[in-house]
Amino acid sequence: MTLKDIITTVQGTPIYVSNEDIYTAEYDGAFASDLMSDVLCYLRETTDNQLLITGLSNMQIIHTATTLDITTILIVRGKPIDENLINGAKKFGVNLFKTDLTMFEACGVLYQAGFHQ
Amino acid sequence: MIQTYQVEANNYEDAGIVSQRVKQTLKLMNVPPPILKRIAIACYEGEINLVIHSEGGSISLIMEDSQSIKLKLDDVGPGIADIEQALIPGYSTASREAREFGFGAGMGLVNMKACASAFEISSSPNGTHICMEFRND
Numbered sequence: 226m227t228l229k230d231i232i233t234t235v236q237g238t239p240i241y242v243s244n245e246d247i248y249t250a251e252y253d254g255a256f257a258s259d260l261m262s263d264v265l266c267y268l269r270e271t272t273d274n275q276l277l278i279t280g281l282s283n284m285q286i287i288h289t290a291t292t293l294d295i296t297t298i299l300i301v302r303g304k305p306i307d308e309n310l311i312n313g314a315k316k317f318g319v320n321l322f323k324t325d326l327t328m329f330e331a332c333g334v335l336y337q338a339g340f341h342q
Numbered sequence: 343m344i345q346t347y348q349v350e351a352n353n354y355e356d357a358g359i360v361s362q363r364v365k366q367t368l369k370l371m372n373v374p375p376p377i378l379k380r381i382a383i384a385c386y387e388g389e390i391n392l393v394i395h396s397e398g399g400s401i402s403l404i405m406e407d408s409q410s411i412k413l414k415l416d417d418v419g420p421g422i423a424d425i426e427q428a429l430i431p432g433y434s435t436a437s438r439e440a441r442e443f444g445f446g447a448g449m450g451l452v453n454m455k456a457c458a459s460a461f462e463i464s465s466s467p468n469g470t471h472i473c474m475e476f477r478n479d
Contacts, residue, residue, distance in 0.1 A: 259444060260445075260449075261444035262387065262444075262450055265387060266452070269379070269453070283444070284357075284358065285354075287358075288358030288359075291365070292379075292382045292383055292386045293379065294375075294379065309355075317362070
């Protein structure tokens with residue numbers, strides 16, 4: 226699924242986009258968690274283009290994404306995003322989006338739209 | 343080549359910075375992506391452990407030759423009471439603050455061990471010492 230379709234499906238809004246071409250990028254799957262160790266463990270072997278869905282909004286989500294070469298993070302539950310996180314996203318070139326949906330709802334609508342991995 | 347970085351206890355804001363530097367250094371040295379990812383994950387988990395559990399320590403990146411890369415983590419305590427237990431997936435003694443930052447799932451050491459080709463750990467109340475070797479295998 227393209228990032229454009231993902232963001233439309235979850236009614237997301239951009240917080241930081243490294244370049245507009247990212248919207249046409251294909252994502253193979255997503256992993257949703259607030260536990261970064263689980264993310265690091267589960268996506269250890271994957272070479273797929275994965276989206277990180279999380280309710281966290283601190284710098285550790287940027288470091289986790291960078292460690293795993295994840296290019297885009299979707300923050301759920303409409304959490305306020307501070308300047309520090311936006312600066313981190315810019316520094317490490319990680320695309321950030323947010324949605325007011327809960328993690329359960331975001332995963333649900335994406336699954337329903339055919340994003341199954 | 344040996345590069346050593348200091349890691350401050352309880353500094354959650356900067357946790358991850360050392361790992362990013364290590365990854366960047368290895369990327370510039372053209373370390374292949376699969377091994378680079380394993381090293382980056384192990385280094386990041388180790389750095390988080392130093393921040394959460396230790397009273398401060400260091401991470402050393404050691405490259406003896408292109409076939410073998412090592413990460414050495416040394417801290418000054420308080421040590422791990424039961425290493426065997428700490429290596430059980432899900433076992434954690436992390437604080438609430440650590441969990442709020444997304445860590446403390448009890449997967450850190452487990453993940454480090456899984457990423458490394460060789461993993462050695464020793465611990466006493468004076469500190470914990472971990473040596474991980476990464477080979478192209």
